[in-house]
Each structure stands twice: as structure tokens, then as C-alpha cells.
Amino acid sequence: MRVVLLGTGSADGWPNAWCTCASCAALRARGEVRRTTSALVDDVVLLDCGPDSLHQASAAGLSLGAVRAVLVTHAHPDHLAPVALLARSWTPATAPLLVAGPRSVVDACRHWVGPDDPVSLLVLDAGDVVEIEGYVVRALEAAHDDRADPLSADALLFDVTTPDGSRLLYATDTAALPEATVGSVAGAAFDVVLLEETFGRKGDHGTGHLDLATFPEQLRRLRAVGAITDATRVVAVHLSHHNPPDVDRVLGQWGARALPDLAVLDTGDPHPPTGSRRRLVLGGARSGKSREAEQALAAEQRVVYVATGGERPGDSEWAARVRVHRSRRPPHWTTAETLDVADVLGAAGPDDAVLVDCLSLWLAGVLDDARTWETAPGSPAYAESLALVERRVAALVDAVRTTRARVVLVSNEVGSGVVPEHASGRLYRDLLGTLNARVAAECDEVSLVVAGRVLAL
Ligand SMILES: [Zn+2]
Ligand SMILES: [Zn+2]
Numbered sequence: 001m002r003v004v005l006l007g008t009g010s011a012d013g014w015p016n017a018w019c020t021c022a023s024c025a026a027l028r029a030r031g032e033v034r035r036t037t038s039a040l041v042d043d044v045v046l047l048d049c050g051p052d053s054l055h056q057a058s059a060a061g062l063s064l065g066a067v068r069a070v071l072v073t074h075a076h077p078d079h080l081a082p083v084a085l086l087a088r089s090w091t092p093a094t095a096p097l098l099v100a101g102p103r104s105v106v107d108a109c110r111h112w113v114g115p116d117d118p119v120s121l122l123v124l125d126a127g128d129v130v131e132i133e134g135y136v137v138r139a140l141e142a143a144h145d146d147r148a149d150p151l152s153a154d155a156l157l158f159d160v161t162t163p164d165g166s167r168l169l170y171a172t173d174t175a176a177l178p179e180a181t182v183g184s185v186a187g188a189a190f191d192v193v194l195l196e197e198t199f200g201r202k203g204d205h206g207t208g209h210l211d212l213a214t215f216p217e218q219l220r221r222l223r224a225v226g227a228i229t230d231a232t233r234v235v236a237v238h239l240s241h242h243n244p245p246d247v248d249r250v251l252g253q254w255g256a257r258a259l260p261d262l263a264v265l266d267t268g269d270p271h272p273p274t275g276s277r278r279r280l281v282l283g284g285a286r287s288g289k290s291r292e293a294e295q296a297l298a299a300e301q302r303v304v305y306v307a308t309g310g311e312r313p314g315d316s317e318w319a320a321r322v323r324v325h326r327s328r329r330p331p332h333w334t335t336a337e338t339l340d341v342a343d344v345l346g347a348a349g350p351d352d353a354v355l356v357d358c359l360s361l362w363l364a365g366v367l368d369d370a371r372t373w374e375t376a377p378g379s380p381a382y383a384e385s386l387a388l389v390e391r392r393v394a395a396l397v398d399a400v401r402t403t404r405a406r407v408v409l410v411s412n413e414v415g416s417g418v419v420p421e422h423a424s425g426r427l428y429r430d431l432l433g434t435l436n437a438r439v440a441a442e443c444d445e446v447s448l449v450v451a452g453r454v455l456a457l
Helices: 022-030 053-059 083-089 103-112 179-184 215-224 247-252 289-296 316-328 341-347 359-369 380-402 423-442
Strands: 002-007 038-041 045-047 069-071 097-101 119-123 129-132 135-141 156-161 167-171 192-196 233-237 264-266 278-283 302-307 334-337 352-357 406-412 445-450 453-456
Touching (some): 002 233, 038 053, 069 135, 083 103, 097 129, 103 119, 135 179, 278 423, 289 352, 359 380, 380 423, 406 423
Parallel strands (some): 045 069, 167 192, 192 233, 278 445
Antiparallel strands (some): 002 038, 002 264, 038 045, 135 156, 156 167, 445 453
């Protein structure tokens, strides 16, 4: 299967031409433009036919002359520009063309078909199956219903199987996928999934669309039923300027990509995995490091959250902090409150993910356990306690190196401030700096989060 992404943008495109926001400015500076979402499969099936589809095909040096089916998800004007049919009637095309979609799409197209053009219109409902030239198309229910707007109420998604047996899911526009849709693609093992991710970091849009919080949850659901496998190419489409300019990096952690307009997906090409297996996320207080670490694992099936802070009886500020962190975690995550991080990493399997938050509290706990603060520096007891700490650090570093699980570790970057006044503060700072460096050496991705921005180290 060969899929040309004719467009990967939302209705307004990204950048939005009216907009001066940082996200739009960043794309303009890069010369990047995402036009309305549409894709061409094997030159034969056109998925959505919006205001940019024809021009984008021309920009890619392609003719749509071989297209036999136009599948339109819904009649919103960014997905359906029926003037395309009028343009076809101005050519000597004589091959038959099927235009299929929900009732509102067919109604909108009727008056645009040229009198002698062999175009047939077909109304599809969720569950309908139609075959065109060996391409089997299944219409699936979308969740795009937007305040009883008739143009979104009957929106569909498409499951397309090509004559060579490759399979693609085209899922835009939709909010969280309906249960029926997820159930009907169980075991599909799609080769390509084009899934919308319209609203980026804007979580309060209240529309029939996905965003960076709800998108990974759909991936998790599709993986759970075998619709997405490690071999599936997952591409986010229908992207708007509410997305951060580094959205491709964010999606990469979930095994998805944000490819540019006119990119070509060929299922015969190599498909290297995205995202890291072992990652260290560093940052100062309130830098956004925990949020970044949690987001990294948002599409994982099984996550063990290792809380290393322990209980602090009588500390209401700490309790409030723990509550906030806990409420942010998805309900299917399990929590382990322990300093035995090496044991958790050792017990985890290849399909598990482990989030350790955080190494700085872990080290403080280990120093407490070893009674380092109760011994006099220079005494044999002090040396013994530090040896104990070193054994636990070495075991942790070993476990990070050998774990079969995907792991994300959070730690504080504390070494850049003034030299601590007390010897204990200096010892802690030095031990943590060394621990961070040793863990970093075992990780394939190390990031520094500053002011919510993620810097790759
Ligand atoms: Zn749209
Ligand atoms: Zn729409």
C-alpha cells in the first residue's frame, strides 16, 4: 500500500493564516504548511476531498485520473469541496467514479456531477461494506457529533483493505472512538492508521475531536484489541495550531508520527520504532518534568508508577501534592510506593512500562535508610553507611540497564545553584549529580525540562 498524505491539517490549516500565535509563527519560520486533511491510497482511493485535495495532488506531481472511489467522511467543508466533481466533468475522463459517504455528503455532491460524467453516488451508514476494484471499504461510526450539527451527526470513518491485503484506518474527524468502532476493528492489525489529533494542548475545546490528552488513549484502546501492532504506521492528521511545534516528538513517544503534507507512506519501506525504551527526565522544581514523564507513557497498556516519596505523616502540604499527582494519572495505572526500584524494574516484563518519580526522593530515602545523617563524617559508621548507599545506587543503575520494561525516570537537576552551606547538603547534591549521570549513561533518551519546555540532551 502506498499512501500519499495530501493534507494533514485541520479546517483552518496550520498555520492558521489569520493567526499570530507562537505555534503558527514557528511553522511559518520553518516554511511548513499543513493543508486540510486528505489522503490518496494507491492512486485509486481518495480519502476526503476538501478544498486543497486537487491542488495538493498537483503539487505532488500526481494525477487523480486513476481514482475510482472518493470516500468522504462527512460534509464539513474542509473534508468535502464538491466543486472537485465539476472540475472532473471538464476533462475527457470516462472511467466510472464512485463517491461514497454519509447522506449529507451525497446530498451536497448531487448538483456538482457533470451530466455525462459516469459518477455514481452512494450513501453509506456505519457497518456498510462496499467493494471497488478490489478495494474493500467498511464504514465505521465516528464520534464527531457537534451540538446537533447535521453535517457532523452522520460522520463516518473508513477501514480500507487493498487488493494486496494491506489495511488502513482513516479516522478523522472524531472524538474518543465509539466502543462499537473499536470492537469492529479488533484484530485488524492495520498497516496504516491515520488518526486525527486536532486540538493539541487545548483540552477544554469540548468538540468532537481529539487532542494530545485523548489521542494516546485511543492508541492504547486500538493496541489492546490488536488493531494497532508494532508494525502499524500511526500518523496524526487534522492538526491545528493548538499543537506545539514539536508535536512530532510528542507523538513519537506513543509510536505515532506527524508527517508533513505530501509525505508518502509505503508499507514496503522500513518502519523503525519511535520513542525510547529507557529515558531520564531531569528538571528543577515545578519545571513540568513529572507531567512530561507521565505524558511519555500515556499510550502504554500497563504502567507501574513508582512513588519514591513515601508517606509523610502530618505533612498536609506533601499530602496535597501527592493528591494532585495521583489525580493526573490514568485509572489503569498501578502505584507502587517503594524505594526498592531495582526490584520493580527486575520484575517487569517487556510489555510493561515503569515510571519512577523521582530519583531525588529515592536517594534521600536511601540515605535515611542507611542512617547516613546520624553518623559523624569520617567515622567508620559513616563510611559503612555510604558503602550501603553505593550498593543500592549500583543495583538501581544495573536494573535500569537490564530491565525488559520500558522505563522513564524522573530526577531533579539541583547542581546549578549555590554551594550548599551544610556538609549534608553538599553530600546530597554530589551524590544526586553522580546518580543522575550514571542513570543517564544507561538511557537512550535524556531530557531536561525547563519552564515546561523539553530539551533533548
Ligand atoms: Zn475537519
Ligand atoms: Zn468536521
